[in-house]
Amino acid sequence: MIHPLAVSHDFGVWVGALLTLMVFSFLYRDNPFYKFAEHVFVGVSAAYWMVIGFWTTLWPRVIVPLIPEASRIVSPDTPLPERDLSAVVPAVLGLMMLSRLVPRLSGLARWPTAFVLGTTAGYAVVRYVRSDFMHQIQATIGDGVLIPAAGGGWNVAESLAALVTLSGTIFGLIYFMNTRRGGTVTTPAARIGLLVLMVTFGASFGSAVMARISLLVGRLQELLGDWLGLL
Amino acid sequence: MSGSRFEALQSIDRRWIFLALAVAVIAALVVQPVFRDSPGELVVPIFAAIEALAPGTPVLISLDYSPSSAPELEPMAAALTRHCLIRGLPVTYLSLWPTGNHMAGRIVERVIGPEYPDAVEGREWVTLGFQAGGELLVHALLDSLGSRFAADVRGIPLIEIPALAQVTGLNDYGIVVSLSAGTPGLKEWVLYGGDVGAFPLAGGCTGVGAPQFFPYYPRQLLGLMAALKGAAEYEAALNDDYAERVPRVMQATRGMGPQTVAHLVIVAFILLGNAGLFIGERRKRGRR
Amino acid sequence: MKRPTPQILLTGVALILVVAAFMAPPGDGSSGGFAGAVTYADRHFSSWFGILAVFAFLLGGASLLRTHGRRVRERKADWHYSAVTLVSFLAVLIVGFLKLGGPPGLTGDPTDASSWLTTIFDSVLSPLHATLYSLLAFYVASASYRAFRARSLETSVLLGAALIVLLGRIPVGVTLFRFDSLSLWLLKVPNTAGQRALMIGVALGVVALAVRMVLGLERGRGGDGS
Numbered sequence: 001m002i003h004p005l006a007v008s009h010d011f012g013v014w015v016g017a018l019l020t021l022m023v024f025s026f027l028y029r030d031n032p033f034y035k036f037a038e039h040v041f042v043g044v045s046a047a048y049w050m051v052i053g054f055w056t057t058l059w060p061r062v063i064v065p066l067i068p069e070a071s072r073i074v075s076p077d078t079p080l081p082e083r084d085l086s087a088v089v090p091a092v093l094g095l096m097m098l099s100r101l102v103p104r105l106s107g108l109a110r111w112p113t114a115f116v117l118g119t120t121a122g123y124a125v126v127r128y129v130r131s132d133f134m135h136q137i138q139a140t141i142g143d144g145v146l147i148p149a150a151g152g153g154w155n156v157a158e159s160l161a162a163l164v165t166l167s168g169t170i171f172g173l174i175y176f177m178n179t180r181r182g183g184t185v186t187t188p189a190a191r192i193g194l195l196v197l198m199v200t201f202g203a204s205f206g207s208a209v210m211a212r213i214s215l216l217v218g219r220l221q222e223l224l225g226d227w228l229g230l231l
Numbered sequence: 232m233s234g235s236r237f238e239a240l241q242s243i244d245r246r247w248i249f250l251a252l253a254v255a256v257i258a259a260l261v262v263q264p265v266f267r268d269s270p271g272e273l274v275v276p277i278f279a280a281i282e283a284l285a286p287g288t289p290v291l292i293s294l295d296y297s298p299s300s301a302p303e304l305e306p307m308a309a310a311l312t313r314h315c316l317i318r319g320l321p322v323t324y325l326s327l328w329p330t331g332n333h334m335a336g337r338i339v340e341r342v343i344g345p346e347y348p349d350a351v352e353g354r355e356w357v358t359l360g361f362q363a364g365g366e367l368l369v370h371a372l373l374d375s376l377g378s379r380f381a382a383d384v385r386g387i388p389l390i391e392i393p394a395l396a397q398v399t400g401l402n403d404y405g406i407v408v409s410l411s412a413g414t415p416g417l418k419e420w421v422l423y424g425g426d427v428g429a430f431p432l433a434g435g436c437t438g439v440g441a442p443q444f445f446p447y448y449p450r451q452l453l454g455l456m457a458a459l460k461g462a463a464e465y466e467a468a469l470n471d472d473y474a475e476r477v478p479r480v481m482q483a484t485r486g487m488g489p490q491t492v493a494h495l496v497i498v499a500f501i502l503l504g505n506a507g508l509f510i511g512e513r514r515k516r517g518r519r
Numbered sequence: 520m521k522r523p524t525p526q527i528l529l530t531g532v533a534l535i536l537v538v539a540a541f542m543a544p545p546g547d548g549s550s551g552g553f554a555g556a557v558t559y560a561d562r563h564f565s566s567w568f569g570i571l572a573v574f575a576f577l578l579g580g581a582s583l584l585r586t587h588g589r590r591v592r593e594r595k596a597d598w599h600y601s602a603v604t605l606v607s608f609l610a611v612l613i614v615g616f617l618k619l620g621g622p623p624g625l626t627g628d629p630t631d632a633s634s635w636l637t638t639i640f641d642s643v644l645s646p647l648h649a650t651l652y653s654l655l656a657f658y659v660a661s662a663s664y665r666a667f668r669a670r671s672l673e674t675s676v677l678l679g680a681a682l683i684v685l686l687g688r689i690p691v692g693v694t695l696f697r698f699d700s701l702s703l704w705l706l707k708v709p710n711t712a713g714q715r716a717l718m719i720g721v722a723l724g725v726v727a728l729a730v731r732m733v734l735g736l737e738r739g740r741g742g743d744g745s
Binding site for chain 1: 246249252253256257260261263299300301302303329330332360361362363364366367370381386388421422423426427437438439441442443446450451457458459460485486489490493494497
């Protein structure tokens with residue numbers, strides 16, 4: 001139901017609405033209002049991430065373990081935590097990472113980078129093999145393609161679906177292995193695999209359109225509702 | 232129609248498309264058509280799993296999104312929160328994203344505060360907030376929440392929080408639901424949490440990510456709320472079972488009206504462009 | 520003697536963590552012995568990773584300050600927009616680090632409902648973030664119209680799948696030729712098949728890349744840009 005116009009008196013809502021209209025102005029063409037809003041976003045979001053990261057992670061897991069007395073600043077009533085010198089290691093690695101800002105010292109940043117890459121590789125390789133390789137193969141062939149029906153016989157729909165899934169997965173993998181540089185498809189099986197992937201990409205695109213429209217609907221809902229009071 | 236009109240059908244200025252879309256969505260928002268949904272195949276298992284939990288069983292909701300994805304995921308968080316509070320299941324909110332603290336705050340401000348005024352923070356719900364580490368936060372929480380969170384966002388130590396009395400690590404939760412807009416998110420919860428631990432894992436995701444999570448269902452994911460439709464389906468399930476205890480029309484259901492209109496506009500433009508292509512090519516072949 | 524390179528650290532950390540994935544922690548919770556050492560490393564490496572992620576945020580912020588500060592100092596093109604970035608950045612930094620507006624001093628949660636950081640989040644960051652992404656709705660509509668043409672079998676299949684999902688994921692799809700059931704089947708069966716092929720391929724790629732990194736065959740990963 002549409003309500004009579006009841007514009008908000010909240011300053012924050014007005015700021016949000018004006019920034020929103022500045023961004024939407026880009027749809028007509030690029031302009032100084034849009035650029036202003038974009039640069040505000042860059043500055044605010046960078047600082048926001050720093051602040052949240054500092055107070056939620058750096059403070060309790062680096063600064064307080066190394067200097068327990070510092071906890072009095074934030075929690076004067078709680079008992080002093082114990083000193084934990086193992087926090088020196090990430091603190092030193094972190095400072096080495098910041099050395100990228102100084103050209104003379106930027107080589108030091110290779111060590112924390114190596115640590116991050118080693119950690120990522122070490123944790124990821126086992127998990128990807130388990131979840132995205134073994135479990136996916138198991139899910140594809142695990143129940144076979146003849147699915148029994150509850151009352152005896154075969155469940156034709158489920159069996160057909162299992163067959164399509166199994167064959168589609170195999171054809172898709174064949175496509176990856178049989179495509180020449182430049183994207184030339186070499187075999188009929190690979191062509192079928194390409195068609196399966198086209199279905200995948202089409203479904204992804206349709207879903208992505210849905211997602212973007214939802215964002216627009218949400219934004220316009222707030223403009224018309226919270227700002228203009230029409231909804 | 233002349234040849235130039237068919238070509239014109241294929242080259243409409245994009246600003247007319249923008250205008251048509253904007254007018255259609257605004258009109259639908261003003262008229263507010265309400266389409267009732269019904270719980271879908273991938274949403275029902277999540278609802279059933281929460282229904283089956285005994286009162287007092289803790290539930291974890293990971294709010295892995297930012298304001299840009301809130302229109303799709305916040306309705307899911309709101310619906311799950313309503314369901315848990317109605318069932319007497321204490322909710323823990325945490326996040327793999329820095330914006331997670333504020334996203335949890337919005338649920339408290341917009342749902343818990345107005346609709347459940349008797350709910351007490353620390354008893355009915357607790358917000359642990361964000362910790363950096365992404366997928367490795369999930370890995371650490373498997374054994375112990377305390378390995379990363381010394382206290383909740385108010386600074387209260389975990390040991391003093393009634394909502395966490397039964398919880399040491401992730402395996403102590405009745406269900407874990409990740410509402411995910413990207414990376415780190417649901418995929419990391421599957422790889423580092425669900426496939427390693429012993430807790431039921433369900434997910435909610437944006438439309439962008441939805442197709443990639445279907446392979447995980449049902450062996451690795453209990454259920455999946457995909458995009459705004461998934462949220463609307465969960466709201467429908469809530470309305471079916473708890474009509475007197477939840478708002479009649481919730482956020483996602485209200486959004487499906489404009490969503491429907493926008494989809495029809497886009498489909499119409501796609502068909503228009505293809506109609507121009509087909510008719511133009513037929514005419515070219517006819518001339519030869 | 521050749522200086523130790525970070526490659527040794529990368530290889531060592533990766534191998535320890537792979538071993539940790541297959542090793543149960545010692546039952547007595549001790550950190551002695553090989554199992555205890557590997558478990559200790561597993562627990563601490565994951566923690567240090569998160570801490571380094573925050574240092575990366577700090578690096579990004581400092582880099583932004585330097586880049587935009589230089590543009591303002593040297594009065595480069597569009598320097599006044601850089602000034603806008605700097606002012607917004609510093610304002611939020613001060614408000615957030617000093618926890619202004621919330622409980623007195625530094626005792627409160629920076630994301631408390633009464634804090635100025637929350638006000639900035641609600642009035643500035645959230646609307647901007649949401650609106651910038653919602654612009655994509657318009658461009659996706661325009662791109663759909665321009666690019667989705669059924670010129671070949673492959674593009675027709677792509678187009679058909681997209682239309683089925685677009686119509687099936689809205690309530691009207693229930694009445695329109697049961698597009699809802701068709702779109703669900705499409706997502707559960709052929710989409711899953713294609714996604715599985717992609718996932719298996721990516722998983723193999725992740726393993727290959729990890730092995731190359733551990734063996735030092737991947738160049739260009741040094742922090743000095745080499």
